[in-house]
Amino acid sequence: MGIIRRTLEKLRSGLSKTRRKFTSSFRTLLTVGRKIDEDLLDELEGALIGADVGIKTTVRIIEDLRQAYSEKRIERCEQILGFLKTEMKSYWPQTDRSLKLAPAGPTVILVAGVNGTGKTTSVAKLAWLLTQSGKKVILAAADTFRAAAVQQLTIWSQRTGVQIVKHQSGADPGAVVFDACDAALARSADVVLVDTAGRLHTQEHLMRELGKIRRVVEKKIPGAPHEVLLVLDATTGQNAISQAQTFSEAIGVTGLFLAKLDGTAKGGIVVAIRDQVNLPVKFIGIGEKPEDIEPFDPETFVEALFE
Amino acid sequence: MFETLTDRFSKAIRRLSGRGRISRANIAEAMGDVRRALLEADVNYTVAKDFCDSVVEKAIGANVLESLHPGQVMVKIVNDELTSLMGPVDSRIYFVSPGPTIIMLAGLQGSGKTTTAGKLAKFVMAQGKKPLLVAADLQRPAAVDQLEILAQQIKVPAYCDRHGKDAVALCRAAVKAASSAGQDVVILDTAGRLHIDADLMAELRNIVKAVNPQQIYLVCDAMTGQDAVNSAKEFNDQLELDGVILSKMDGDARGGAALSIKAVTGKPIKFIGVGEKLDRLEEFHPDRMAGRILGMGDVVGLVEKAQQHFDVEQAEKMQEKLLSDRFTMDDLLQQFQAIRKMGPLGDIMKMIPGMGSQMKNMPALDERELDRTQAIVQSMTKDERDDPEIVDASRRRRIAGGSGTEPADVSELIKTFGRMRHMVKAFSSQGLLGGKGMFGKMKMAKQLGSMDMFSGQAQFKRKQRSKRKKPARKRHRR
Numbered sequence: 001m002g003i004i005r006r007t008l009e010k011l012r013s014g015l016s017k018t019r020r021k022f023t024s025s026f027r028t029l030l031t032v033g034r035k036i037d038e039d040l041l042d043e044l045e046g047a048l049i050g051a052d053v054g055i056k057t058t059v060r061i062i063e064d065l066r067q068a069y070s071e072k073r074i075e076r077c078e079q080i081l082g083f084l085k086t087e088m089k090s091y092w093p094q095t096d097r098s099l100k101l102a103p104a105g106p107t108v109i110l111v112a113g114v115n116g117t118g119k120t121t122s123v124a125k126l127a128w129l130l131t132q133s134g135k136k137v138i139l140a141a142a143d144t145f146r147a148a149a150v151q152q153l154t155i156w157s158q159r160t161g162v163q164i165v166k167h168q169s170g171a172d173p174g175a176v177v178f179d180a181c182d183a184a185l186a187r188s189a190d191v192v193l194v195d196t197a198g199r200l201h202t203q204e205h206l207m208r209e210l211g212k213i214r215r216v217v218e219k220k221i222p223g224a225p226h227e228v229l230l231v232l233d234a235t236t237g238q239n240a241i242s243q244a245q246t247f248s249e250a251i252g253v254t255g256l257f258l259a260k261l262d263g264t265a266k267g268g269i270v271v272a273i274r275d276q277v278n279l280p281v282k283f284i285g286i287g288e289k290p291e292d293i294e295p296f297d298p299e300t301f302v303e304a305l306f307e
Numbered sequence: 308m309f310e311t312l313t314d315r316f317s318k319a320i321r322r323l324s325g326r327g328r329i330s331r332a333n334i335a336e337a338m339g340d341v342r343r344a345l346l347e348a349d350v351n352y353t354v355a356k357d358f359c360d361s362v363v364e365k366a367i368g369a370n371v372l373e374s375l376h377p378g379q380v381m382v383k384i385v386n387d388e389l390t391s392l393m394g395p396v397d398s399r400i401y402f403v404s405p406g407p408t409i410i411m412l413a414g415l416q417g418s419g420k421t422t423t424a425g426k427l428a429k430f431v432m433a434q435g436k437k438p439l440l441v442a443a444d445l446q447r448p449a450a451v452d453q454l455e456i457l458a459q460q461i462k463v464p465a466y467c468d469r470h471g472k473d474a475v476a477l478c479r480a481a482v483k484a485a486s487s488a489g490q491d492v493v494i495l496d497t498a499g500r501l502h503i504d505a506d507l508m509a510e511l512r513n514i515v516k517a518v519n520p521q522q523i524y525l526v527c528d529a530m531t532g533q534d535a536v537n538s539a540k541e542f543n544d545q546l547e548l549d550g551v552i553l554s555k556m557d558g559d560a561r562g563g564a565a566l567s568i569k570a571v572t573g574k575p576i577k578f579i580g581v582g583e584k585l586d587r588l589e590e591f592h593p594d595r596m597a598g599r600i601l602g603m604g605d606v607v608g609l610v611e612k613a614q615q616h617f618d619v620e621q622a623e624k625m626q627e628k629l630l631s632d633r634f635t636m637d638d639l640l641q642q643f644q645a646i647r648k649m650g651p652l653g654d655i656m657k658m659i660p661g662m663g664s665q666m667k668n669m670p671a672l673d674e675r676e677l678d679r680t681q682a683i684v685q686s687m688t689k690d691e692r693d694d695p696e697i698v699d700a701s702r703r704r705r706i707a708g709g710s711g712t713e714p715a716d717v718s719e720l721i722k723t724f725g726r727m728r729h730m731v732k733a734f735s736s737q738g739l740l741g742g743k744g745m746f747g748k749m750k751m752a753k754q755l756g757s758m759d760m761f762s763g764q765a766q767f768k769r770k771q772r773s774k775r776k777k778p779a780r781k782r783h784r785r
Contacts (some may be wrong), residue, residue: 046353046356049346049352049533050351050352050353050533051533052349052533052534054347055343055346056345113585114530114555115417115419115555116416116417116418116528116554116555118416145583146453146583147452147453147456147457147460148449148450148452148455148456149449149453149739151449151453152448152449152450152453153450154449155448155449156448173652198515200555200557200558200748201558201559202558202559205555210609233417233530235531235532235534235535235538236528236530236531236532237530237531237532237559237560237563237564238347238348238349238533238560238561239349239530239559240530240532242559242560260415260416260417260501261533262501263415263501263502263503263538264502264503264534264537265532265533265534266533266534269532288416288446288447
């Protein structure tokens with residue numbers, strides 16, 4: 001329970017502006033006694049689209065609402081908020097939110113995403129979180145492309161006190177991952193966190209490189225990678241759907257890390273991704289420090305949005 | 308699945324015109340499609356709404372209904388309106404003398420400031436300036452290293468202080484250093500920050516106070532969603548921006564944020580970043596951006612690219628050959644190589660109207676397929692290339708062996724080539740490719756702007772013809 005309360009507080013402070021804006025629109029929209037009519041539905045649609053939920057998913061939610069209204073499951077305006085909450089919560093069932101760990105031997109977690117979403121910071125946060133729960137973590141600096149990316153991860157490894165496997169800048173990322181897996185087996189580490197280079201999902205050759213990294217891991221440690229996390233910037237709009245699709249095809253994404261949720265962006269795109277690509281959100285990032293990570297909790301997320 | 312806006316408009320309006328008069332409400336209905344396209348491109352909800360309202364007003368004034376192809380005219384109005392809203396273009400950097408000219412970059416985390424700083428330095432260098440890159444990002448680990456490495460790559464000095472704590476003091480010292488070293492442009496790479504972070508926003512204001520930059524640019528990710536208006540507005544309110552640089556435009560984001568930002572800040576979009584390499588900074592073109600937001604591709608950009616890489620004379624010779632039946636496998640090879648010079652195939656395809664979204668449904672465009680085709684042609688003798696019909700089973704085996712393919716691949720290519728020749732002949736007899744030729748058309752399209760090329764006659768002619776033919780056939784049956 002402690003963690004939930006803490007999350008709620010963090011999210012509240014982080015999302016204070018978001019919430020104010022989001023709810024102010026909802027609050028003024030859903031005044032007690034207002035008639036449920038087309039105007040109201042239009043305005044609701046606007047609010048959902050404004051949260052980056054996207055047209056397709058918004059239309060679906062509004063249709064559900066319409067249906068519920070015609071079936072008399074909702075009759076009054078003040079019931080709408082509750083209905084939307086339940087609807088959105090049902091998007092993320094309990095089961096697929098935990099991090100899958102290997103039953104024995106090292107767990108490998110691949111972290112990927114487009115440029116500038118916050119992969120390296122998110123890796124540091126995961127390292128911190130896993131270390132907190134007593135795991136021995138090794139970082140693999142597989143972003144050998146961007147200038148100073150290796151240095152950046154090295155600094156994080158020092159700050160979080162975990163080991164790092166790295167090569168020179170410009171080296172083959174596959175080789176880095178190979179060595180990291182070797183090191184994890186030899187030093188009996190619990191988790192290998194692989195920080196890959198940012199790449200636009202439209203760059204086919206870079207996506208193939210990512211596939212190769214995955215295959216190296218698969219060969220080295222049977223059953224790995226156990227998790228493939230796609231880091232999404234909460235400010236990203238509809239393009240995130242295309243990112244989720246392409247990365248899933250290339251490396252079999254298992255979940256999302258929703259970074260930068262401490263701004264005014266609502267991150268509503270994860271609702272659309274859940275709806276259209278069926279990927280769960282596993283973690284959220286709400287700051288620049290390693291401890292600014294929380295497991296994704298749909299209840300808190302939705303509540304923080306609608307509260 | 309994909310319908311271009313023109314198609315949708317034409318359909319909507321054709322449907323209506325059958326019923327007689329078109330009213331304000333009818334146009335509004337068709338505008339629903341525009342609104343949807345805008346929202347799918349991440350244009351802010353309110354901005355999209357206002358935009359559509361203003362277009363409806365314009366469209367009614369412009370007598371859409373009396374024109375020949377109302378759908379085309381409507382799309383043109385929408386496109387023009389979008390273009391003028393995002394324009395005018397102003398990608399000049401205003402230098403002061405005596406220098407140094409100070410350019411400050413600001414933006415959210417991960418928007419691409421550091422890379423853009425490197426690109427800008429390279430850009431001003433090309434104008435004969437001597438830039439100094441200043442690593443004022445003291446927050447993110449290794450940000451200083453990153454800028455220093457970029458500076459080395461383009462051989463520009465960088466001002467760094469690895470143990471510095473105070474970005475304001477650092478910037479002040481950097482400007483002083485630039486003056487005494489004779490560097491006439493100073494580019495400040497500030498730390499990424501949230502627009503609601505009061506302390507860090509105050510730091511930016513203090514930098515502005517301390518060094519008084521002549522140009523302040525907001526670097527914004529082209530993939531940004533609805534929140535773009537909030538952050539851009541806040542940065543503009545606090546810093547009084549001079550312009551915006553849109554990064555990561557090489558992805559497939561439609562970039563509606565450009566319109567949103569322009570609408571809330573009124574500040575021009577100066578440049579776009581189109582790749583990770585430091586020479587990938589381009590001027591902003593509102594007309595192309597409009598096409599992209601509406602999902603119509605970038606024909607003008609394609610034509611420009613083609614003109615850069617195609618030799619006009621050669622292209623016209625090729626055109627003649629194509630039409631005169633003297634087109635050989637060698638010419639095909641040459642065409643392939645010319646196209647590939649223009650860049651990755653996927654990038655080119657994306658620029659073709661309608662292809663962008665269609666590509667998702669197509670089997671991945673494989674460059675290796677082209678490699679294979681080239682290899683096959685290169686394994687043919689001169690005689691075989693001139694007249695592929697002489698290729699028999701034995702020759703086929705030899706060619707396959709030489710190119711590392713299967714005999715079936717060889718016959719497939721020859722068959723396709725034959726079909727292509729045939730098709731070209733059919734086309735040219737219809738006069739579709741005649742006269743000015745494909746390349747002439749491209750040039751013409753450039754003058755007319757992307758709209759006219761996009762909704763080129765060919766499409767419409769075909770449609771009308773099929774309509775006229777149908778009743779005739781029926782009569783025949785009876």
